[in-house]
Amino acid sequence: MTSSRLSERLAGQRRRGDGGQRWVRVVMAVLATIGVIDTGSITLKKWGLLGALSCSSQGFFGCNGCEKVLSSAWGSLLGQPLALYGFLAYSAVLLLAVLPLVLQGEARQGLAQRSWWGLFLVSTGMAVFSAVLLGVMAFGIRDCCPFCILSAALSLGLLVLSLIGGDWDDRGQLVFRGVITALLVGMIGLGWAASVGQPSVETGKGVPPPVRAESTAATIALAEHLTATGARLYTAYWCPHCHEQQELFGRQASEKLTVIECAPDGRNSQKQLCDAKKIEGYPTWEINGKLDSGVKPLAKLAELSGYTGSASAPAPATGSVPMP
Template sequence: MTSSRLSERLAGQRRRGDSGSKWIRVAMAVLATIGVIDTGSITLKAWGVLPSLSCSSQGFFGCNGCEKVLSSDWGSLLGQPLSLFGFLAYAAMLLMAVVPLVLQGEARQTLAQPSWWGMALLGTGMTVFSAVLIGVMAFAIRDCCPFCILSAALSTGLLLLSLFGGDWEDRGQLLFRGLITALVVGVIGLGWAASVGQPAVETGKGVPPPVRAESTAATIALAEQLTAKGARMYTAYWCPHCHEQKELFGRQATEKLTVIECAPDGRNSQKELCEAKKIEGYPTWEINGTLDSGVKPLLKLAELIGYKGPALN
């Protein structure tokens, strides 16, 4: 009799506890749904299903829009847009939040606590990986995407709600599993971030250092228009100011410039052309038949050719 009453009391406590956390599941379902829409829209745009996204958020957290971030080397994984994996994570979070709400009886009780574990650990992984992506935007891409910031905020919110809503009898076990998950995701995420964006480059004598900066739509457009106008940049592979000029354009835009190597021992050297042009300093720009040496601000170059296109920063 005593054992039966104790079991009933414990069952009642579990029911009241799960009922008390019902609103947290609902809140998590709402956040996860927003995440599904956020990442799903980005994925559909990457696949060409959606023509465009309204993401020109000049001034929002200093962002210039999403295109630079989403089209960067960090915007895809395993040949698919990175947002697809975020979509799958949010969809899994949504299912774990909602399914125990719609089930009844023993099935509901069976899934209640495992779902909290799943949401807490998945939320931990999502939050840590989002932190890695924020770091990539800040230090590698040097721009940001409002959709990406929203996703990071949603991941953090889901993690906090899962920690608050679960019936954690052994918090030490929760802390241990959470730390292990965070460590594994952090190491994998940092390793991925470090390995991406390192294009295969030629190395050896006579080869200039690789350009690391990411280009914007504006710098690419400027480079294309400079080339169309017949502009040339005379450089030497060992010249630090030449590298500085290329970094202003970024890697993708630099590839569209007409760059003349003047060093005699440089790769694809055009020493004779440089001597014929009487090039004495590097870099030297030849625009509209006029030679002008030194690193040039992008706005100055744009002015010289009557650039028309996206605004240059």
């Protein structure tokens, strides 16, 4: 048997076995797992299932954190957090990378090469859509999210690994399918980003959306008591949980609260005071000299401040409440 025929036979055996390099599958599985944890934790936090309902004030590498980005008009799609779709994409990559490693026999042989095509096309779409999101952060939101940047880096890494690991006999088909996928995802992503645009703002830049709910006599009395006892509410204009807290009081009662704006670009910002108080999340209440972060029920605020009157909720607002 000549050396050329031997090489062809070995190559054929490799294609029938895995159709690519096994170590690449392992690395892709690790990166996909990181992506699942990254996007999964963001999704759970947006659903209120992970941690308190508060917005972080901590930034990384010049970013103001993820809350401003994730709470923007581009932070959701079809009523669900955008991170949920990233979670599903990373889960698909993880499944495609791992299954050929654990299956045996004909099932493994049949899935091996097809899985490389799946890995390549899914990671191509993820990388292109991540590029669109980076553009939205830079030019639309004008802020950045470290976890979103991490996801973009993971997507690009998965794309490169899929090119390295797959046994691509037909490079023409590889380029053709990759370009078609990139163009399709790119056009859909750009169209979505342009159609969303900035949400309508009834107030100026750096100002939170207006409180819609009508206050009751009880919520007004509670707000007056909190202010009289020196309680403060530390907020950021872009934080949806801060807006949620004030909606619990209603419009008239909220106007009686002592509200401290902590965002550096917020109107009447008192960032130095927030820094001095070491505020780490929004909203944060300061009651009787103690800090307590997260959205608090009115009954809890009454308990913390020693208020003995009623603290019933305000009347619901008519219409939708715009979120930052």
